[in-house]
Amino acid sequence: MIIQGTLVSSSGTSHSQIRLEGNQIVETGSNLGKADYSFSDDCLVFAGMGDIHIHARDDVGESQIYKEDFCTAAAAAINGGVVHAADMPNNPVPPITDESYHDKLKHLEQRNPAIHFTLYAGIGPGTRPLSFAVPYKAYMGPSVGDLFFRTLEQLDETLSHYRGCNVSFHCEDPILLDEHANAATHEARRPAECEISATRFALQMIEKYELRGKLCHYSVGEGLPLIREARSRGVKVTCEVTPHHLYFDQSDLTDENRGKMQMNPPLRTVSDRKAMLAALRDGTLDYLATDHAPHTLDENEQGISGQPHLDTYGAFVTWLILDQKFTPEQAALFCSENPGDFVNPYVSPKKFGRIEAGYTASLTVLNLRQPVTIKREDMQTKCGWSPFEGITFPGSIEAVFIEGKRVR
Template sequence: MEKIAGKIVTHEREFEGTISFDPNSGLITNVKEGIDPEAHQFSDGSVIFPGFGDIHIHAREDVSGKHTYKEDFISAGNAAINGGVIHVADMPNNPIPPIDDASYAAKQALTTKSPIHITLYAGIGPHTKPLEKKVPYKVFMGPSIGELFFHDNASLEEVIKHYVGQDISFHCEDPEILIANQTQPTHEERRPKEAETVATDFALYLIEKYNLKGKLCHYSTKDGLSKIIAAKKRGVNVTCEVTPTHLMFDTDMLTETNHKWFQMNPPLRGKEDREAMVKGILDGHIDYLATDHAPHSIEEKQKGTSGISQLDTYGLFVTYMILKLNIPMTTIAKICSKNPGEFVSAYLPEKFGKGVGVINQGYAANFSILNLKKPVEFQKSMVKSKSGWSPFEGFSFPGSIESVYFLGKEIHAK
């Protein structure tokens, strides 16, 4: 039996306590108030969170192997550990997407080499049908990487009607608005706010009509978020994500030099929208911090490919949220641990016991331990992702990652 002790934060409370766990079973055996002097304690300023989960990444590996130069399940796992993350959920827009039982199983077999747990989304595209097994799904409403997208809402609904009751995440950008704006001079103008807000209306309509368990990805607009809040209030089964980049950056900081590095879908918005995302977290309306980690190569970014590599800095960004954005640590435990754990709970193997994202007896002994008194400047040399770059290069975070535990064992990025 092993024990760790210190300041513990869950989605419900903060307390000084001791956690006992079995490194063989990988499960928590006891949690108690007070510091056991025999337990391992961490550096001054350390806080023990339930293991963080990033439920929106692009690990790039599939059976084709065509995109593993960008990332694979091993490098994505190491980037996650580097960022204090112990489980991720990988998106399906691969060269050979997981869209049926056979292609899903083939991709899932590749995940076993990762040093952490990887949940896979199955893709929804023209003419797809639900899998036999229970899995989460992702639908791209407008053009993205790969062919899993729809050119209009009618063809999307024709497919969604087969997925009644399923767990579906939506990338909300209206395809018709994107097509109408494709000749605009900047990336931000080619993917305007209206593309997100109009697509939000349609996604909420589908979620309500077909009784879906809906999740709306990487929210970036104040108006889009207000639509989600209103839908939640009327009982629609919907949750939403926000990325670190949409919480920290806005179009005011874009320059000729950095513009290509900060190109993503959806794009950066104005200051008002960024501030609305922060307020959405403080008010309890945003459910997940999810990176949308898109590890394109440096050469691809220089050519104008959309997507940002940011799994390596997940936990460091959490210290920024706590110490600079003044987000309560219990809220952090909710959107980085508890809610991601609940999202993947139906898809976890038995070895995770009662689940992940909670510090309680019978749950996986997964911990993300941050040091809120030890700042760190993030350097390019610290990146573990194969992409080899980060939008946060040279940024000084107010805290650092003290330790990461996965199934009762302390792990380190390689």
């Protein structure tokens, strides 16, 4: 199969062709033959986009699949132009040992979803590393689920056993969360100081135990200099940012929408949101990661935190490119290349993130001239809603290829 169009990487764009054989890219160039698919100049062809922070809600116990499972998460991902995703471990049956991780992996394989999922293992009080390489997630304070730490000293002791591992941190200081637990609003119960304090501690842990660290769903502008300073000293840390922390802020909150607009960490100030956009632009933030959290609307109204975002990933990227003036090359870095680099050590023989020979033949094609209005009836996530309902993004998904086959 030969695909022709404007190909995008972090190093530039070019009108070129891609030749696919089976599930791999075998060649790129300008004269490979007659194209099976030719995309107009309105479109941009990216290496398949990856979301390295989602909650599929699926595990061997199946107690939460009423709101999502691996197959419906995959359908939502394809709807949003996402070709691979990494699933978080805060399940009712968490993957924290070799046995429980393999059980979840076997369960995933039995589901046989339409995209590739990488599974995080959980770190909790008293856990130990698995006997094989996986990415890990540490919840520094209470979030959705029971896999979290109540003190930073407890986290320090546990992390001492994970030296050299790939560990992602949910940065909220559990002691400060306790101190603010009785505040009037969700935002006041999880204030910026909780994230800043936890950022300092996470960076200390990453340096102390020589971790390959990642800070999840970053949201506070005041914490960004801490990250930059640590990197300048050689600390190996990367950072995510979510669509909701780039698009919404506390000025968008009303009494009517507060349930749907609750997440951990919460929405921040206008200046924090603008700081996240600037940090994604300058490379301080490395990944557009959704923290896709498919709770039902009833659950959100009852105070369960999280929003679903897989369905709208690619459309949101067109907003970044066309309205916020990010370059296509920047989008290729934080949507394709960096997510691919994150998962590739764990997905062999697959390789995601680049339009190059030897990489998996999965592609995301965005149409920058075809706006889309987000409608509830178009969502594929099982929970069936989006915080972007009624919003028109300036572009849309033109096509998605998964391992050599066009699926959209």
